[in-house]
Amino acid sequence: MKCVRCLTDNASKVAEAPDGSKAWEVYFCNRCDFVWRSSEEPEVIDPDKRDPWFQMADVEVEDIPVFSPVPPLRK
Ligand SMILES: [Zn+2]
Numbered sequence: 001m002k003c004v005r006c007l008t009d010n011a012s013k014v015a016e017a018p019d020g021s022k023a024w025e026v027y028f029c030n031r032c033d034f035v036w037r038s039s040e041e042p043e044v045i046d047p048d049k050r051d052p053w054f055q056m057a058d059v060e061v062e063d064i065p066v067f068s069p070v071p072p073l074r075k
Helices: none
Strands: 011-016 025-029 035-037
Antiparallel strands (some): 011 025
16 A cells, blocks of 8 residues: 555555454555554645655655664663
């Protein structure tokens, strides 16, 4: 299925409501690692209503710099 963030066909359902009610489902995109729940607001799950700044269509995921590592915890 289509990812709502990178708009590629790399998303799939990874979980659903355990009572079988289909009250919610969770999807994961294995290209951009976005995870979303079907019951979230349209501003999160509708590509037409999402903030364009957060979209990753036409972004090469491999070119994104790696975030700074988290320093070790203080003792
Ligand atoms: Zn994606």
